[in-house]
Amino acid sequence: MKRVVMLGFGTVGSGVMELIERNRAYLKSKYHNEMQLTGILVRDLEKYKGRGADGLLTTSFDEILAQQPDIVIEVMGGIEPANTYVRTLLERGVSVVTANKDLIAEYGLELMEIARTNNASVSFEAAVGGGIPVIKPFRESLKGNRIGSIAGIVNGTTNFILTKMYEENLEYNVTLKMAQEAGFAEADPTADVKGYDAARKLCILSSIAYDKMIRWKEIKVEGVDGVTKTDIQNARDIDRKIKLLAVSTRDGSEIHCSVRPTLVHKHSALGHIDNEFNAIEVEGDAVGKVMFTGRGAGKFPTASAVYGDLLDVLTGKTDMVLPLNDDTNYKLSKYYSRRSKWLVRLKVTSMPETIDLVLGSFPIHALKLYRLNDLDNVFFVVETEDELELYEKIVEMKSQNFVQDVKYFLMYD
Amino acid sequence: MKRVVMLGFGTVGSGVMELIERNRAYLKSKYHNEMQLTGILVRDLEKYKGRGADGLLTTSFDEILAQQPDIVIEVMGGIEPANTYVRTLLERGVSVVTANKDLIAEYGLELMEIARTNNASVSFEAAVGGGIPVIKPFRESLKGNRIGSIAGIVNGTTNFILTKMYEENLEYNVTLKMAQEAGFAEADPTADVKGYDAARKLCILSSIAYDKMIRWKEIKVEGVDGVTKTDIQNARDIDRKIKLLAVSTRDGSEIHCSVRPTLVHKHSALGHIDNEFNAIEVEGDAVGKVMFTGRGAGKFPTASAVYGDLLDVLTGKTDMVLPLNDDTNYKLSKYYSRRSKWLVRLKVTSMPETIDLVLGSFPIHALKLYRLNDLDNVFFVVETEDELELYEKIVEMKSQNFVQDVKYFLMYD
Numbered sequence: 027m028k029r030v031v032m033l034g035f036g037t038v039g040s041g042v043m044e045l046i047e048r049n050r051a052y053l054k055s056k057y058h059n060e061m062q063l064t065g066i067l068v069r070d071l072e073k074y075k076g077r078g079a080d081g082l083l084t085t086s087f088d089e090i091l092a093q094q095p096d097i098v099i100e101v102m103g104g105i106e107p108a109n110t111y112v113r114t115l116l117e118r119g120v121s122v123v124t125a126n127k128d129l130i131a132e133y134g135l136e137l138m139e140i141a142r143t144n145n146a147s148v149s150f151e152a153a154v155g156g157g158i159p160v161i162k163p164f165r166e167s168l169k170g171n172r173i174g175s176i177a178g179i180v181n182g183t184t185n186f187i188l189t190k191m192y193e194e195n196l197e198y199n200v201t202l203k204m205a206q207e208a209g210f211a212e213a214d215p216t217a218d219v220k221g222y223d224a225a226r227k228l229c230i231l232s233s234i235a236y237d238k239m240i241r242w243k244e245i246k247v248e249g250v251d252g253v254t255k256t257d258i259q260n261a262r263d264i265d266r267k268i269k270l271l272a273v274s275t276r277d278g279s280e281i282h283c284s285v286r287p288t289l290v291h292k293h294s295a296l297g298h299i300d301n302e303f304n305a306i307e308v309e310g311d312a313v314g315k316v317m318f319t320g321r322g323a324g325k326f327p328t329a330s331a332v333y334g335d336l337l338d339v340l341t342g343k344t345d346m347v348l349p350l351n352d353d354t355n356y357k358l359s360k361y362y363s364r365r366s367k368w369l370v371r372l373k374v375t376s377m378p379e380t381i382d383l384v385l386g387s388f389p390i391h392a393l394k395l396y397r398l399n400d401l402d403n404v405f406f407v408v409e410t411e412d413e414l415e416l417y418e419k420i421v422e423m424k425s426q427n428f429v430q431d432v433k434y435f436l437m438y439d
Numbered sequence: 440m441k442r443v444v445m446l447g448f449g450t451v452g453s454g455v456m457e458l459i460e461r462n463r464a465y466l467k468s469k470y471h472n473e474m475q476l477t478g479i480l481v482r483d484l485e486k487y488k489g490r491g492a493d494g495l496l497t498t499s500f501d502e503i504l505a506q507q508p509d510i511v512i513e514v515m516g517g518i519e520p521a522n523t524y525v526r527t528l529l530e531r532g533v534s535v536v537t538a539n540k541d542l543i544a545e546y547g548l549e550l551m552e553i554a555r556t557n558n559a560s561v562s563f564e565a566a567v568g569g570g571i572p573v574i575k576p577f578r579e580s581l582k583g584n585r586i587g588s589i590a591g592i593v594n595g596t597t598n599f600i601l602t603k604m605y606e607e608n609l610e611y612n613v614t615l616k617m618a619q620e621a622g623f624a625e626a627d628p629t630a631d632v633k634g635y636d637a638a639r640k641l642c643i644l645s646s647i648a649y650d651k652m653i654r655w656k657e658i659k660v661e662g663v664d665g666v667t668k669t670d671i672q673n674a675r676d677i678d679r680k681i682k683l684l685a686v687s688t689r690d691g692s693e694i695h696c697s698v699r700p701t702l703v704h705k706h707s708a709l710g711h712i713d714n715e716f717n718a719i720e721v722e723g724d725a726v727g728k729v730m731f732t733g734r735g736a737g738k739f740p741t742a743s744a745v746y747g748d749l750l751d752v753l754t755g756k757t758d759m760v761l762p763l764n765d766d767t768n769y770k771l772s773k774y775y776s777r778r779s780k781w782l783v784r785l786k787v788t789s790m791p792e793t794i795d796l797v798l799g800s801f802p803i804h805a806l807k808l809y810r811l812n813d814l815d816n817v818f819f820v821v822e823t824e825d826e827l828e829l830y831e832k833i834v835e836m837k838s839q840n841f842v843q844d845v846k847y848f849l850m851y852d
Contacts, residue, residue, distance in 0.1 A: 045583045045725060056650070057760055151580065157726035159572070159580035166756070167564065167572035170458045170746025237469070295732070298708055312458060312743035313570035313733060319708070320729035330725035333583025343579070343756045347470055 028061045028340060031095040033111055034102030035066045035074045035083070038125055038152070041329030042099055043079060049333065059340045064093045067102075067111070087111060091118070097339050099332060100124040109133055116140045116148070121344065123335040125152035125328055128217075131226035131242050135233075135350040147344035149335035154180060154227045157327030158320040159334070160306050164234045165349045171310025173235035175275045177438060180227040182302035182322045183218035184250045184270040186210045188287075189300045191258050192267055198253060210302055210323075220249035221270060221285040228272035230350070232283055235308065236276050237351040240283060244358055248286035257435070260371060260405050261289050264396065267297050271438055275363055282359040289369055289437040296438070361413035362436060368416050371405040372423065373431040380404055383426060387419045407437070441474045441753060444508040446524055447515030448479045448487045448496070451538055451565070454742030455512055456492060462746065472753045477506045480515075480524070500524055504531070510752050512745060513537040522546055529553045529561070534757065536748040538565035538741050541630075544639035544655050548646075548763045560757035562748035567593060567640045568717050570740030571733040572747065577647045577721070578762045584723025586648035588688045590851060593640040595715035595735045596631035597663045597683040599623045601700075602713040604671050605680055611666060623715055623736075633662035634683060634698040641685035643763070645696055648721065649689050650764040653696055657771055661699035670848070673784060673818050674702050677809065680710050684851055688776055695772040702782055702850040709851070774826035775849060781829050784818040785836065786844040793817055796839060800832045820850070 030046075032039055046063060053059050066082045067090050068074045074083055084090065087107075090098075091114070098115045100122060102108050108129050112122050117140060124130065129137075130150045141148045151161045155178075179185050183205055190201040202219065205211035217223045222242070229242040250270050261268050271288035274281065290296040295317055299305040304322025309315045321327040338344050374380045377398060384395065384406055394407040410416045416434065423432050443459075445452055459476060466472050479495045480503050481487045487496055497503065500520075503511075504527070511528045513535060515521050521542050525535050530553060537543065542550075543563045554561045564574045568591075592598050596618055603614040615632065618624035630636045635655070642655040663683050674681050684701035687694065703709045708730055712718040717735025722728045734740040751757050787793040790811060797808065797819055807820040823829045829847065836845050 041725070049583055056764075157581075157723075158729050159576035162575065162580055163572035166750060167575055167747040168570075168743065169750055170462055170743050293706065293711070295708075295711055298706070298711070310570075310743060312454070312739040312746070314737075314740055316571050316731070316733035318729070318731055321727045324727075326725040327727055330581065330583050330723060333725070334580040337579060337582050341758050341760070343758065345754050345756065347754070351469075 028096040029064045029093060030061045030097045030099060031064055031090050031093060032066045032099040032101065033108065034100065035068050035077070035079065036101065037325045038328045038332070039066070039101040040077055041325040042101065042332045045329050045333045057337070057341060061097070061336065061340060064095060065090050095120055097121050097123060097336065099336070100126055101332070103128065105129060105132055112137060113140060116144055116146050119144045119146045121146045121339045122148045123332055123339060124148065124150050125332055127153040127223065127226045127230060131229055134230065135239055135348065135352055138348050138350060142346045142348070147339060149338060149344055151335050152328045152331035154230055155304050155306055155318065156320070156322040156324060157330035158304060158306070158318045158322065160231070160318050161234070163318070164231060164308070168308065168310055168313060168316070171312045173276065173308060173310050175309045176228070176231055176235055176273065176306065177296070178228065178231070178272045178304070178306040179269050179296060179299045180272050180304055180306065180322060181218055181224040181270055182304060183211045183215065184224070185299065186302050187219070187250060188253070188268055188270065191253070191255065192262070195255065197255050198251060219251045221247040224270055224272045224285045228274060228283055228285060231306065232274040232281070233350040236281060238281065238353050238356045239351055240281065240358070246284040246286065246360060250287055253287050256403055257371065260369065260397070260403070264369070264407065265292050266290060266437065267292050268435070269296060269299070271436070273362070273438065277363055279355070280357045280359050280363060282361065282363045284362060287435060289435050291439050294439065361417060363412050365409070365411055367407055367409045367437040367439065368434050369405060369407050369437060370420070370432065370434045371403065372429060373402050374404055374429050375401060376428040377401065379428045383423060387423065441509040442477045442506060443474045443510045443512060444478045444480070444503050444506060445476060445512040445514065446480045446521065447513065448481050448490070448492065449514065450738045451741045451745070452479070452514040453490055454738035455514065455745045458742050458746045470750070470754060474510070474749065474753060477508060478503050508533050510534050510536060510749065512749070513539055514745070516541065518542060518545055525550060526553060529557055529559050532557045532559050534559045534752045535561045536745055536752065537561065537563050538745055540566040540636065540639045540643060544642055547643065548652055548761065548765060551761050551763060555759045555761070560752060562751060562757055564748050565741045565744035567643055568719055568731065569733065569735040569737060570743035571717060571719070571731045571735065573644070573719050573731050574647070576731070577644060581721065581723055581726060581729070584725045586689065586721060586723050588722045589641070589644055589648055589686070589719065590709065591641065591644070591685045591717070591719040592682050592709060592712045593685050593717055593719065593735060594631055594637040594683055595717060596624045596628065597637070598712065598717070599715050600632070600663060601666070601681055601683065604666070604668065605675070608668065610668050611664060632664045634660040637683055637685045637698045641687060641696055641698060644719065645687040645694070646763040649694060651694065651766050651769045652764055653694065653771070659697040659699065659773060663700055666700050669816055670784065673782065673810070673816070677820065678705050679703060679850065680705050681848070682709060682712070684709070684849070686775070686851065690776055692768070693770045693772050693776060695774065695776050697775060700848060702848050704852050707852065774830060776825050778822070778824055780820055780822045780850040780852065781847050782818060782820050782850060783833070783845065783847045784816065785842060786815050787817055787842050788814060789841040790814060792841045796836060800836065
């Protein structure tokens with residue numbers, strides 16, 4: 027019988043409690059194992075009363091500690107006080123199962139080091155892709171591979187927003203409100219719409235895949251709040267959708283990680299991942315491309331991942347190997363380093379000069395000019411060796427007096 | 440240092456050896472673990488010489504036993520002698536990692552029971568979906584769920600054949616030959632084209648997912664050898680592709696498993712799984728639908744899965760819990776038990792009588808008549824509560840003297 031405590035009792039927490047109850051008999055008969063939820067830490071007793079756990083609720087972390095738990099489920103989210111609590115518990119040898127990507131992206135490596143020295147473990151399947159099993163495949167099943175790239179749609183909120191913009195031809199602000207009303211976006215949507223949430227998830231996955239510690243604050247992140255109806259329409263004109271894509275590549279000792287609005291073909295595998303769905307594609311030198319898709323958030327999908335982690339702790343399947351490696355010996359490249367196409371959009375004051383400029387900037391065989399009849403929305407597609415080659419031309423374009431604005435999108439086909 | 444032996448040294452075996460070599464330093468530095476391949480059992484020494492393992496080859500199983508291995512990698516395939524060898528090794532406490540779906544589907548449960556009593560384990564990630572991590576997610580990550588259904592494209596050979604039929608408008612026999620020339624089909628393609636291979640994989644997945652032992656010989660299996668160019672064309676006419684779909688559903692204590700040519704929408708997730716690619720979709724009550732896709736066979740994809748399993752054995756992450764449950768307390772239903780559409784195709788001698796028959800057999804709102812101008816190829820789509828409702832009408836149709844042939848396809852949208 028393992029004693030389990032929970033920090034936080036929001037949507038995910040109540041889902042986890044329900045799964046523990048639902049699977050109690052099964053756990054005993056199949057795994058000859060039992061767990062007992064002995065305490066739930068909340069901020070406000072009144073708020074969480076009447077949810078079927080009244081006897082377990084406490085506002086005192088000391089009381090949680092006094093219960094001498096074997097396992098802690100951390101579903102409170104945010105950095106503090108989650109970080110302090112988890113750290114304190116780990117130091118007492120309590121294994122941690124968490125859904126907290128902010129915490130793992132920020133302090134995961136440190137926490138795992140504390141876990142290792144205290145014969146405990148940190149599991150975080152729920153931190154990326156909700157219920158989609160992806161952390162464990164990355165940590166274990168695919169470890170015979172050298173991973174070369176990852177591409178994912180890992181934020182359901184922004185995917186919902188972009189899907190609505192595409193399907194209903196709406197502006198960003200309108201769809202953000204829809205997402206908030208549908209419960210897919212929080213009152214303060216900053217972490218989602220600015221791409222921070224996706225960046226944290228990408229860095230967690232990349233750190234495991236490449237065995238290098240990658241910090242999300244050091245990578246290129248561009249949110250969806252700059253995407254307009256016209257951008258979506260331009261993409262549609264060339265059979266693409268815009269997705270907030272989290273991409274990382276490894277070439278030798280150089281790693282590129284970025285999160286940004288990206289064009290994917292509407293009939294590609296990623297092009298079908300709509301609304302709140304997530305997808306993570308990974309390419310290994312042995313396995314080739316493997317993709318995982320499903321619901322990336324929500325009460326029960328997330329609880330499903332937490333439960334899987336709990337089972338690992340109960341059956342002794344966690345390990346002391348650091349999935350987030352402390353190796354920082356690599357070069358983080360600011361620019362996407364592989365051959366790719368880009369959609370470039372300009373706002374200009376003179377069409378003839380713009381056409382001359384574009385034709386003069388890129389070899390003709392690498393170019394497709396799409397829209398040359400609207401000064402506010404000139405766009406073309408160009409293929410370059412890497413992002414740097416493009417970026418240098420973009421800087422040049424911006425310096426022209428007839429060019430008022432330039433934006434460009436990665437095309438990930 | 441763990442002593443590892445290998446049974447068989449074909450394509451997959453040499454891939455595994457290469458991954459072991461390639462990851463040797465990594466295994467030591469990251470996992471503080473080492474393994475040493477000490478012997479490889481082959482039938483014919485001469486045949487396997489010059490492949491970089493000459494000193495390890497032996498034709499004597501006794502010699503393999505004498506090496507007192509800790510782990511055996513079984514990649515010889517087929518039931519015997521693999522079964523006898525694996526059993527003998529398990530009885531000596533040697534843990535087994537196998538890619539052999541025939542063996543697992545047939546004797547997996549027995550082997551795992553022997554393993555349990557001898558403190559060993561049986562791992563078989565490579566048996567389903569090649570390098571796609573799917574067995575471990577089913578065994579572990581998703582265990583908090585009650586699984587309701589599985590649908591998969593799990594045989595690359597037939598998927599290659601069906602893709603070529605669709606894309607190049609060719610008959611089955613021609614594309615089978617293409618698959619053989621491309622190395623995707625064996626000289627004797629029976630197990631693939633008759634659906635047996637897919638049935639074995641489906642039963643392995645279903646047995647784990649439902650915690651019931653399901654025998655592939657007891658389920659409905661229909662291969663691709665009866666699919667014609669006209670069937671493909673009919674499907675195309677209504678925006679569908681034909682895939683050899685392995686499907687299982689659980690409703691209460693009733694389980695349905697079947698493998699058969701099935702229509703999927705060309706723009707659905709499964710409709711994009713072409714050529715030798717595989718996909719497995721699973722629906723759990725907590726997680727919702729999750730899908731895994733990738734290459735389902737081949738040297739390195741399969742070796743990737745074997746290596747992941749080896750790592751589990753080395754790091755002590757295998758367990759004594761039987762993934763294939765010995766519980767046979769369920770009803771196996773012959774008929775697909777959920778509401779669905781079906782494409783029904785008839786060969787008839789009288790069109791007016793046929794139209795009367797069809798209109799008299801199903802309520803008009805459930806029907807879509809598509810082709811009524813070719814006596815050899817009349818087809819319509821009908822939606823029914825379950826397959827049994829359809830089947831009874833089909834039997835009735837077949838009894839009419841103006842009906843020469845009836846075939847029908849599940850539509851999985």
